[in-house]
Amino acid sequence: MSGGLLVVGDVVTDVVARHGSALAHGTDTAAVIRTRAGGAGANVACWAARSGCRDVRLLARVGADSADWHRDLLRRAGVRGLLAVDEEAPTATVVALVDAAAERTFLTDSGAVLRLAPEDWSPALLDGVAHLHLSGYLLFAATSRATALLALREAVRRKVPVSVDPASAGFLAGLGVDRFLALTERADLLLPNADEARLLTGLPDPADAAAKLSMPDRRVVVTLGEGGALLAAGGAVTGRVPAEPVRAAVDSTGAGDAFTGGFLAARLAGADDAAAAAAGCRAGAEAVATVGGRPPLPGE
DSSP: OOSEEEEEOOOEEEEEEEOSSOOOTTSOOOOEEEEEEEOHHHHHHHHHHHTTOSOEEEEEEEETTTHHHHHHHHHHTTEEEEEEEESSSOOEEEEEEEOTTSOEEEEEEOTTGGGOOGGGOOGGGGTTEEEEEEEGGGGGSHHHHHHHHHHHHHHHHHTOOEEEEOOOHHHHHHHOHHHHHHHTTTOSEEOOBHHHHHHHHOOSSHHHHHHHHTTTTOEEEEEOGGGOEEEEETTEEEEEEOOOOOSOOOOOTTHHHHHHHHHHHHHHTTOOHHHHHHHHHHHHHHHHTSSSSSOOOTTO
């Protein structure tokens, strides 16, 4: 398979607060706090470039307050940032609270993300593209949802494969499972984590959930963190890929995005799903050893 990867998604400013002790309500808790560039779609794009994809493009909306900073960081990561600049809303901000076990809890201000508008889209963005990836965050508001569906319909018309990351179990519950599944029924590939797969199917076993989501004729990859990944197609589990060992986990933010970026880069290079999932697990292992959701930039 040849051609580029277009990600339609989100750019976020992440404030990552790593605290070694439990949060002390009503007073201070010591933490190490850093500001990083993030956003599920942008993270996927950067990890795909890190994993060897040479033509990675990202369509997203950012506030004028930090557009230049985000555009420069994407360029340095090997991603062509197709950023619509919003003069009214700031760039989305996420406060990521990361505990001693590297597990994260998010506080999210969507800012400009959900204002990605149909006029920001052009069918020409798919020229030379071999795969379209949609961040599920865009489906959680009317304006960005309309834009994501424009991209999805054009990709289907051109026979460009489409993948979707459900993005957030919390926001997904608010949108509604049936509505999400209806909106994404024409996607070729779903990439949920275990919690999202359970929510989308009502089944407690991720393997059963993966199989159900892949019916009648779709590919599904469910990420399981330390459990690796499950592959399913056509209503059956087709493979299990172990996780890559991690020596020292510091921050799980963006691990799923790293998996997706590594998986898509490998698929575009001609790997089958099992080999692509192994590549995704390697990227995920690198991600949890890094603070923030992006791979380190050259020289860092």
